[in-house]
Amino acid sequence: MSRILFATIGSLGDLHPCLALGLDLQRRGHHVTIAATPWYRKKVESLGIAFAPVRPDWDPTSGELIAQCANIRRGPEILIRKMILPHLRDTYADLLIAAQHVDLMIAGELVYAAPLVAEKLRLPWASAILSPCSFFSAHDPSLLVSAPELLLLRNSGLRVNRAILQLSRILTESWWTPIRALRCAEGLSPGRNPLLEDKFALPLVLAMFSPSLAASQPDWPTQTVQTGFVFFDRPLDPSPESERILQFLAGGDPPVVFTQGSTAVHHPGAFYRVSIDAARSIGRRALLIGASPQEIPAAADVLAVPYASYAEIFPRAAAIVHQGGAGTTGQAMRAGRPQLFVPFGWDQPDHAARLGRRNCALTLARARYTPERAARALRTLLEDAGFRQSAAAIQKEMQAEEGLSSACNAIETLLREASATPDTERQAAKC
16 A cells, blocks of 8 residues: 655645545555645545645635636736745645655645655655646647737747747746745755746656647657546535426526636626526526525526536536636536636636637637627527537547546556665666
């Protein structure tokens, strides 16, 4: 039995793949601990997984916190420079304790302390990457929220795309001063750029999204294993609310499902009210996931629920309107339904652009999400057979994917290799 530590910083969208992997690895006989903000302790331990608290100790459901990151262009910079890196030494100290006596650490890309802890403890580790844009590929350029207009240059060739990435390296160089200072204080190597290089673990990088969203590229790290999406599927628990959902789904034509994922839902603005008006204007029922039933008037054609299982609900939708987070996008792709993206920020506009090119989705900017525009987009998605056919084709492509088992197999392979490699050899290879 091996001892495996997952380290994550972020929303439920970041935590859920860790939970899915943790449960499956425990079924395979390993001992798993998840290190995350204390806010997630109850959720993790309720599943029988050990928990280790890691700062920053923030509330990921805080509307105020999320609002600070809502700037479509500067959201990633604000998140990294104002919310994560000021707590770097705390994160490092907590993770150093959590990682004692484990055989392998698997870290999300926002855990900037993870490479330092792995180096300090001479600990094998793997990177968990949830979105294509995290690879910053020159062969398959992503839509960067800080400069979306650069996507117009995606067909300009490798030289131009590499120049854009080099510019990104230069412009973000000052961000990483806290990391370099901590490396120096701990007697570690200077490290490389955390955004473009250091987040990729030398032994294994898990690309946990479908090739249908983005295929592997020549400039990805050679140690990358693309697993497909790792879904954390939980069935609807027997409850009066679940019964209401099932009755609503059975009570008429497939509804349009509206959701804001696990982050934007805490700063929704007028999203749900606009959604109701849009659905009614085209004669469609609306199922609002994440909306407060107290704030949405009860009606025969509208159901608002605070939570529902995407895996059970999305396949029964006529179309899905969502923010575009990696987990939500993957569930909608697997369901084979047309999508309308209303991106909040971060990686979401890139997911929207990619599926727009696959002709299974449309996008409305958050500021342009009005009843009239949303209704027009939904009518197009529902009446144009091409969108349904493209969505169904993607669903078929994904049927053969086994993201969870593929990721666990890759992790177990790394564990076997690490146990067969003496610590002195690992250190020599790293040097």
